Amino acid sequence: MMNTELELGLERRIGKRSAAVVEKHLGITTVGGLLNYFPRRYLSRGELTPISEVPLDEEVTLIARVISNSTRQMRARRGSLTDVVISDDAGGPHRPGHPGAGIPGTLKVSFFNGYRARAELQPGRRAMFSGKVTRYGGSLGLTNPDFLLLDEDPDTPGMDPEKLAAMPIPVYPATAKLTSWSIQKVISTLLDTVDLGALADPLPAAVSAREKFLPMPEAYRLIHAPQTPEDWRRARDRFRYQEALVLQSALARRRAQLAAEEATARRPVPDGLLAAFDRQLPFTLTAGQSAVGKTLAGELSQDGPMNRLLQGEVGSGKTIVALRAMLQVVDAGGQAALLAPTEVLAAQHFDSIRRTLGPLASDGLLGGLGDHTVQVSLLTGSMPTAARKQALLDAASGTAGIVIGTHALLSDNVSFYDLGLIVVDEQHRFGVEQRDALRGKASKPPHLLVMTATPIPRTVAMTVFGDLETSVLDELPAGRAPISTHVVGLAENPGWASRIWSRSREEIDAGHQVYVVCPKIGTDDDGDFSPGEAEPGPGDLEDDGAARELASVTGVVEHLREEPALAGIPLAPLHGRQDPTVKSGTMASFTANETKLLVSTTVIEVGVDVHNATLMVILDADRFGISQLHQLRGRVGRGGLPGTCLLVTALEPGHPSRRRLDAVAATTDGFELSQEDLKLRREGDILGSSQSGGRSTLKLLRVLEHEDIIARARQDAQEIVGRDPSLADHPVLAEAINDYLNPEKEAFLERG
Numbered sequence: 001m002m003n004t005e006l007e008l009g010l011e012r013r014i015g016k017r018s019a020a021v022v023e024k025h026l027g028i029t030t031v032g033g034l035l036n037y038f039p040r041r042y043l044s045r046g047e048l049t050p051i052s053e054v055p056l057d058e059e060v061t062l063i064a065r066v067i068s069n070s071t072r073q074m075r076a077r078r079g080s081l082t083d084v085v086i087s088d089d090a091g092g093p094h095r096p097g098h099p100g101a102g103i104p105g106t107l108k109v110s111f112f113n114g115y116r117a118r119a120e121l122q123p124g125r126r127a128m129f130s131g132k133v134t135r136y137g138g139s140l141g142l143t144n145p146d147f148l149l150l151d152e153d154p155d156t157p158g159m160d161p162e163k164l165a166a167m168p169i170p171v172y173p174a175t176a177k178l179t180s181w182s183i184q185k186v187i188s189t190l191l192d193t194v195d196l197g198a199l200a201d202p203l204p205a206a207v208s209a210r211e212k213f214l215p216m217p218e219a220y221r222l223i224h225a226p227q228t229p230e231d232w233r234r235a236r237d238r239f240r241y242q243e244a245l246v247l248q249s250a251l252a253r254r255r256a257q258l259a260a261e262e263a264t265a266r267r268p269v270p271d272g273l274l275a276a277f278d279r280q281l282p283f284t285l286t287a288g289q290s291a292v293g294k295t296l297a298g299e300l301s302q303d304g305p306m307n308r309l310l311q312g313e314v315g316s317g318k319t320i321v322a323l324r325a326m327l328q329v330v331d332a333g334g335q336a337a338l339l340a341p342t343e344v345l346a347a348q349h350f351d352s353i354r355r356t357l358g359p360l361a362s363d364g365l366l367g368g369l370g371d372h373t374v375q376v377s378l379l380t381g382s383m384p385t386a387a388r389k390q391a392l393l394d395a396a397s398g399t400a401g402i403v404i405g406t407h408a409l410l411s412d413n414v415s416f417y418d419l420g421l422i423v424v425d426e427q428h429r430f431g432v433e434q435r436d437a438l439r440g441k442a443s444k445p446p447h448l449l450v451m452t453a454t455p456i457p458r459t460v461a462m463t464v465f466g467d468l469e470t471s472v473l474d475e476l477p478a479g480r481a482p483i484s485t486h487v488v489g490l491a492e493n494p495g496w497a498s499r500i501w502s503r504s505r506e507e508i509d510a511g512h513q514v515y516v517v518c519p520k521i522g523t524d525d526d527g528d529f530s531p532g533e534a535e536p537g538p539g540d541l542e543d544d545g546a547a548r549e550l551a552s553v554t555g556v557v558e559h560l561r562e563e564p565a566l567a568g569i570p571l572a573p574l575h576g577r578q579d580p581t582v583k584s585g586t587m588a589s590f591t592a593n594e595t596k597l598l599v600s601t602t603v604i605e606v607g608v609d610v611h612n613a614t615l616m617v618i619l620d621a622d623r624f625g626i627s628q629l630h631q632l633r634g635r636v637g638r639g640g641l642p643g644t645c646l647l648v649t650a651l652e653p654g655h656p657s658r659r660r661l662d663a664v665a666a667t668t669d670g671f672e673l674s675q676e677d678l679k680l681r682r683e684g685d686i687l688g689s690s691q692s693g694g695r696s697t698l699k700l701l702r703v704l705e706h707e708d709i710i711a712r713a714r715q716d717a718q719e720i721v722g723r724d725p726s727l728a729d730h731p732v733l734a735e736a737i738n739d740y741l742n743p744e745k746e747a748f749l750e751r752g
């Protein structure tokens with residue numbers, strides 16, 4: 001331990017009683033824990049807090065002026081009630097959309113038996129209040145808040161009034177029982193008793209010098225007890241960078257460790273399956289596909305494992321790129337596994353890969369006969385036992401060159417003869433743990449290719465997938481027709497409900513096919529939650545849908561069979577709860593253009609590829625997230641025919657959830673949409689444990705806002721780890737990484 005001071009029990013520095021209070025309310029037990037409990041923001045002592053911007057139903061800290069103070073006896077029970085009206089002096093700037101909009105900048109503060117409030121909160125006084133702001137009818141209120149008179153602050157006797165007014169007040173993430181200023185007080189004691197000068201700095205001196213960062217002891221002092229706004233800004237910049245560097249160093253170290261592992265090189269052979277495949281390809285690869293293909297071919301040929309993320313817009317042709325990599329591995333005598341998030345998608349990949357391979361795919365009966373064929377096997381959880389056993393056998397014996405499957409591939413009874421490459425499709429459904437489980441299926445680490453369904457912003461890629469190298473496919477194959485997307489608002493235009501079906505009929509009469517997507521399977525269930533299928537979208541968090549009956553596959557099918565505009569049209573339901581043979585039968589009939597209209601859940605979200613489909617109708621589209629909608633509409637407009645997507649919603653035009661729909665309708669650029677998605681969602685959802693592999697949430701760093709910092713830190717981390725892979729010469733940084741990766745040790749990281 002380099003920084004033993006940080007590991008020290010808090011009672012040693014702030015006394016037993018304070019330490020007990022801090023542990024009880026904040027869960028912090030060490031000196032380092034409390035030092036690193038940073039203010040969430042700063043109030044300006046000289047300014048009142050705009051009351052209309054204060055969030056409702058959260059613990060808040062605000063500064064206000066007392067306008068009036070009155071006390072009366074309560075009628076129903078003993079005791080008195082003191083009502084204090086406080087104001088921000090502004091009359092409230094009215095932020096549209098905010099719950100406080102339209103309400104003057106005053107708050108009614110009520111105290112039961114509030115003797116101190118009655119005496120101290122006299123009109124004209126300025127005080128800091130801490131509590132939960134709630135709304136009663138048209139006015140905002142605080143009940144029994146804690147307060148601190150500002151003019152009598154004991155910490156600042158005899159200070160120049162102007163300086164005092166400019167002095168920032170730190171606001172800590174407080175709890176109902178422990179106010180921000182109590183936390184400030186304890187930390188101020190801590191700052192006096194800890195030997196900050198003895199702390200070792202995780203930042204390399206060269207980096208600190210380049211960035212002109214404050215020395216660490218001063219930074220700790222100024223982030224907690226700034227004299228000016230400039231003070232805390234400089235301190236915060238330093239710790240923010242430190243956070244980025246620790247995170248990026250952790251990732252760089254994992255990359256280095258993965259790269260140092262030994263893998264089997266799978267070099268291309270001159271006259272193998274891949275060469276034959278390329279000769280029979282009915283189209284030319286896009287420039288991006290060729291470039292990424294070269295990169296993959298090179299990495300597969302080395303004896304360190306490939307660990308690569310392939311990002312690509314919907315329809316950019318990732319599957320061909322992956323298939324070519326798989327063929328190279330098969331040519332070199334290894335096996336490849338393709339992991340898909342749903343059974344429908346696995347079956348779809350199985351069919352389309354065999355179709356694409358054509359004569360190069362053997363069907364198992366002829367397995368192993370010719371040099372220039374490969375057996376492709378499908379392995380899913382719901383397969384009939386005999387077929388499953390055969391697939392397991394083929395994987396274990398090496399008869400199957402390519403094995404396609406779902407989570408079932410992760411189970412213990414699946415083994416491979418010589419697994420050389422794992423391809424994970426649609427990464428957002430698979431966490432780091434699952435990647436590692438699959439890697440464990442090979443005696444030597446296999447090569448790994450991860451494909452994301454939707455593009456993700458660069459900084460998210462650098463953090464969430466920071467242990468993988470990244471490639472991007474940023475162009476669509478030629479002849480891809482544009483998709484036009486429209487929001488169909490039934491609230492303002494009820495008549496459009498039937499217009500949707502006559503529009504569908506027109507499409508079908510023109511020889512094309514239609515997808516209809518619903519958020520639910522049946523009329524009496526809560527949604528389609530079969531594994532890996534419908535994930536609750538942001539809309540599920542809002543209660544507006546609860547009262548409304550959502551479109552369901554079975555309900556809509558019933559309705560459409562009676563719909564005059566669709567009389568005589570073959571239509572079929574598809575959802576995750578159907579028997580697998582029914583599902584594959586339906587998909588086959590839709591692919592063959594016998595079924596004209598498919599009513600389904602999001603099982604068709606990813607990967608399904610029917611070129612003749614030109615119209616997609618998404619019912620109750622507000623129930624889906626941005627990336628889901630973007631994925632869904634990528635299913636139309638594939639065969640050179642222009643595609644149309646209708647986002648149908650019953651929500652009123654101003655409803656916040658309609659912003660998502662408008663965003664999706666406004667652009668088809670997946671990168672732009674994922675930025676928008678990030679802004680509308682809480683960051684924690686993106687860096688949540690399932691995706692980040694159990695890592696704690698970030699404190700000062702925001703992946704969208706701090707792209708520059710993250711990029712610089714990544715560069716620094718790469719250099720540090722490149723020169724010193726085990727971080728033997730950077731023990732303090734190594735220690736900070738360990739603290740970061742073992743967040744249980746510092747439970748407070750989860751809060752805030």
Ligand code: ADP
Nearest residue numbers: 283284285286312314315316317318319320477
């Ligand atoms: P995604 O990146 O969304 O997974 P797919 O791999 O499913 O996209 O490809 C979409 C469609 O484009 C498939 O039908 C595929 O055969 C076709 N495709 C892929 N590459 C090309 C290309 N270079 N030229 C023409 N069509 C292509």
Ligand code: MG
Nearest residue numbers: 318319606607
């Ligand atoms: Mg795909």
